[in-house]
Amino acid sequence: MRVLIVFESSYGNTHHIADAIADGMRAEHDVTVVPVTEAAGELVAAADLVVVGGPTHIHGMSRPASRASAVTAAERAGDGLQLDPDAGAIGVREWLQGVSGSNGRTAAFDTRLDASALLTGRAAKGIAHELRDAGFRLITEPKSFLVTKSNELVSGQLAAAQQWGESLTHALATEQASSS
Ligand SMILES: Cc1cc2nc3c(=O)[nH]c(=O)nc-3n(C[C@H](O)[C@H](O)[C@H](O)COP(=O)(O)O)c2cc1C
Numbered sequence: 001m002r003v004l005i006v007f008e009s010s011y012g013n014t015h016h017i018a019d020a021i022a023d024g025m026r027a028e029h030d031v032t033v034v035p036v037t038e039a040a041g042e043l044v045a046a047a048d049l050v051v052v053g054g055p056t057h058i059h060g061m062s063r064p065a066s067r068a069s070a071v072t073a074a075e076r077a078g079d080g081l082q083l084d085p086d087a088g089a090i091g092v093r094e095w096l097q098g099v100s101g102s103n104g105r106t107a108a109f110d111t112r113l114d115a116s117a118l119l120t121g122r123a124a125k126g127i128a129h130e131l132r133d134a135g136f137r138l139i140t141e142p143k144s145f146l147v148t149k150s151n152e153l154v155s156g157q158l159a160a161a162q163q164w165g166e167s168l169t170h171a172l173a174t175e176q177a178s179s180s
Pocket of ligand 1: 054
């Protein structure tokens with residue numbers, strides 16, 4: 001099957017998670033990973049599964065102002081933050097306004113701080129909600145991957161992302177078996 005993984009990332013963590021999810025799926029599927037700025041409608045239409053992820057900003061999906069804050073923080077000397085080369089003008093929130101699901105399969109993920117989700121919020125919940133509204137069918141619950149306060153992936157999160165990718169393969173197989 002063709003899997004499209006669409007990510008937004010300010011500092012690279014969500015990008016790394018997207019790549020690790022892809023690693024977990026490549027044995028079974030034809031997987032493409034693209035930043036949200038390059039996720040054209042034709043790619044979405046051609047995919048059997050569209051996986052969408054972004055960072056949690058101010059308890060939900062990023063907005064232009066929160067992405068601008070992320071850029072300002074990266075430009076401040078001494079914080080050690082580097083912008084992801086694919087950090088762009090639009091985020092998942094804006095991209096989702098223009099996509100159409102046509103009952104296609106989908107899954108959502110985010111990155112967020114390593115604390116209770118009640119405190120941090122979860123972009124993945126909003127992403128899942130918008131994907132459903134756009135006409136996609138979720139094949140699994142939204143998933144979070146965790147970063148530290150200094151914006152580094154918590155140990156073990158890349159392995160967890162790879163495992164989640166493998167679990168998406170199982171979910172696809174189960175779904176196919178039940179619909180045939
Ligand atoms: C402006 C801004 C607001 C943020 N707000 C939250 C938040 O409300 N909850 C949270 O868990 N993390 C928050 N974070 C931390 C981000 O979730 C974290 O930087 C992101 O997951 C890292 O992913 P990235 O490297 O792909 O950008 C915020 C970060 C920025 C820059």
